[in-house]
Amino acid sequence: MLGERMVRVRVPVAEFPATEAIKPRPLPRTLDGTTIGILNNQKPNATELFSAIEAELRRYVKNPTFVYRMKSPPSPAAVADLDHLVHVSDVVLVGSGD
Amino acid sequence: VTRTVGDQANEPRVIDAPESPRALARRFYELGYSDGLPIIPPTDEAVHEMLERHGLDATLTIGRLPPRGGAATLDLLAINAVMAGVDPAAFPLVIAAVQALLEPEFNLRGVQSTTHPCSPLLIVSGPIRHPLRLIRHSNALGDGNATAATVGRAMRFILRNIGGATPGVTDLVTQGSPARAGFVVAENEEDSPFPPYHVARGFTQTQSVVTTFAAEGPHNINDHASNSGGELALVIARSMATMGTNDLGRPNGNPVLLLGPEHAAVLHRDGFTRETIQAYLFEHARVRIGDMPPDLVRWFELREDVDRSLWTERGVPIANRPGDFHVLVVGGPGRHSCHVPSFGYSRPVSKQIQFKNLVVCEC
Numbered sequence: 001m002l003g004e005r006m007v008r009v010r011v012p013v014a015e016f017p018a019t020e021a022i023k024p025r026p027l028p029r030t031l032d033g034t035t036i037g038i039l040n041n042q043k044p045n046a047t048e049l050f051s052a053i054e055a056e057l058r059r060y061v062k063n064p065t066f067v068y069r070m071k072s073p074p075s076p077a078a079v080a081d082l083d084h085l086v087h088v089s090d091v092v093l094v095g096s097g098d
Numbered sequence: 099v100t101r102t103v104g105d106q107a108n109e110p111r112v113i114d115a116p117e118s119p120r121a122l123a124r125r126f127y128e129l130g131y132s133d134g135l136p137i138i139p140p141t142d143e144a145v146h147e148m149l150e151r152h153g154l155d156a157t158l159t160i161g162r163l164p165p166r167g168g169a170a171t172l173d174l175l176a177i178n179a180v181m182a183g184v185d186p187a188a189f190p191l192v193i194a195a196v197q198a199l200l201e202p203e204f205n206l207r208g209v210q211s212t213t214h215p216c217s218p219l220l221i222v223s224g225p226i227r228h229p230l231r232l233i234r235h236s237n238a239l240g241d242g243n244a245t246a247a248t249v250g251r252a253m254r255f256i257l258r259n260i261g262g263a264t265p266g267v268t269d270l271v272t273q274g275s276p277a278r279a280g281f282v283v284a285e286n287e288e289d290s291p292f293p294p295y296h297v298a299r300g301f302t303q304t305q306s307v308v309t310t311f312a313a314e315g316p317h318n319i320n321d322h323a324s325n326s327g328g329e330l331a332l333v334i335a336r337s338m339a340t341m342g343t344n345d346l347g348r349p350n351g352n353p354v355l356l357l358g359p360e361h362a363a364v365l366h367r368d369g370f371t372r373e374t375i376q377a378y379l380f381e382h383a384r385v386r387i388g389d390m391p392p393d394l395v396r397w398f399e400l401r402e403d404v405d406r407s408l409w410t411e412r413g414v415p416i417a418n419r420p421g422d423f424h425v426l427v428v429g430g431p432g433r434h435s436c437h438v439p440s441f442g443y444s445r446p447v448s449k450q451i452q453f454k455n456l457v458v459c460e461c
Binding site: 004005006007008009010011012013014015016017042043044047070072075076098 | 110111112113114115116117118121122130131139140141142145162163166167168169170174177178181205207208213255259260262396397400401402403
C-alpha cells in the first residue's frame with residue numbers, strides 16, 4: 001500500500017545447508033542378470049509391498065539378485081547401508097509402507 | 099515490498115515489513131514464518147533485549163535442527179521467541195527445551211517427520227515455575243497462561259523456521275494436533291504427595307528443569323466413582339491402554355499420567371507411591387491379545403522392533419518398563435486426571451534451566 005509505514009525486522013528462518021546434487025547412474029537397458037537393491041523402512045506393510053514387487057520382478061527378469069537393507073521406521077538409513085547398496089546394486093528401489 | 103538486506107553469511111538477515119500489526123501478521127504468514135496470529139515484530143532492539151537479559155552471545159549455536167538442519171543460533175532462537183511473544187525472562191526455558199530436543203534419544207528427526215501427531219510437550223518443574231508464573235491450579239493445561247502459551251508457540255516457530263519442518267513437505271503429519279500449537283505445563287508440586295518429578299529424574303529439589311516429551315494431546319480420565327486407590331488405578335490403567343495408541347508394543351512408549359491432585363490424594367492415601375503406580379500401570383495398562391482383531395495381532399507379530407517377550411496373559415504393554423510411565427501432579431480441584439500418549443519412538447529428555455540474571459517475569 002502506498003505510504004504504508006514499514007519496520008525493519010529480522011528474518012526468523014535459518015539458512016538451510018545445501019543438499020548435494022547427485023547425478024544418478026544411467027539405468028541398465030535390461031534388468032536381466034542385475035542386482036536389485038531394496039531399501040525399505042521395515043514396517044510390515046513395506047515388507048509386504050516389496051515381497052510382492054520381488055515376486056513380480058522374478059516373473060519377468062532372468063536371474064536377478066535381490067539385496068535388502070532395512071532401516072528402523074523412525075530413523076534415517078545408516079550411511080553404511082546406503083553405501084553398501086550403491087556399491088553392490090545396478091538399480092535400487094526405495095520405498096516405505098506405513 | 100519485501101526487500102532482503104544483507105546477504106553475507108554472518109550478517110543478520112532483515113526485511114522491511116509493514117508496521118501495522120494486522121499487515122505485519124499477514125506478511126509473516128504469507129512468507130511462511132508465522133501461524134497467522136499477531137506477532138511481536140522481531141526488531142534488532144527486541145532481539146537484543148531477549149539476549150541481553152541473560153548475557154547471551156547471539157552467535158552461539160546449540161545444534162542443528164532436523165529435518166533440514168538449520169543452525170539453532172541463540173540469535174535465531176531469540177528472533178522466534180520475540181515473534182511468539184515470549185517474555186525475555188522466560189527465554190532460558192526456550193533454550194533448555196531446544197537443548198533437550200537435540201539429544202539423540204529424543205529422536206527429533208522422527209518427531210518432525212512422522213505421520214503421527216506428536217509434538218514436544220514441555221513439563222516444567224522446580225522453583226522457576228513461580229517467577230515465570232507457570233504454576234496454575236485450575237485449567238493448568240488450558241488457555242490463559244502467558245508463559246505457557248508464548249513458549250509453546252515459540253517452540254513451534256523454532257521447529258518450523260529453524261528445523262524446516264513444513265507440513266505436507268518435510269513434516270508428513272497426517273492430521274496434526276492442537277498440541278502442536280504449544281504444549282507447556284508446570285508440575286503442581288505443592289499439591290503433590292510425591293517427590294517432584296525432576297527429583298525422580300535425578301535433579302535436586304532446588305533445580306529448575308524442563309522435560310521434553312514427544313506427545314499427543316491430553317486425553318481426560320474421569321473418575322468420580324472410585325473410593326479406593328486400587329479401583330482408581332484400574333480405571334486409569336484401562337483408560338490409558340487402547341488399541342490405537344502409538345505406545346502399544348512400541349520400543350519407546352513413554353506415556354505420561356498427569357494426575358489431578360484429588361486423584362493423587364486417593365492413590366497416596368491407599369499406599370501408592372510414584373513407583374508403585376508405575377509398576378501397577380506396567381502390569382495393567384495393557385491391551386489383551388484376545389481383544390485385538392487378527393490383522394492388528396499379525397501386524398505386531400511381523401514388526402521386528404516389538405519386544406514380544408513382554409507380552410503376558412494381561413496383554414501387550416504400552417511401555418516396556420515401569421520407569422517409562424511418567425507420573426506427576428498437575429491441575430486443581432476436581433476428580434479428573436489425564437493421560438498423554440507418546441510417539442513410541444522417542445525418549446523424554448530433561449535439562450536444567452540455567453538463569454544467569456533471573457528476574458520476575460513481567461507477563
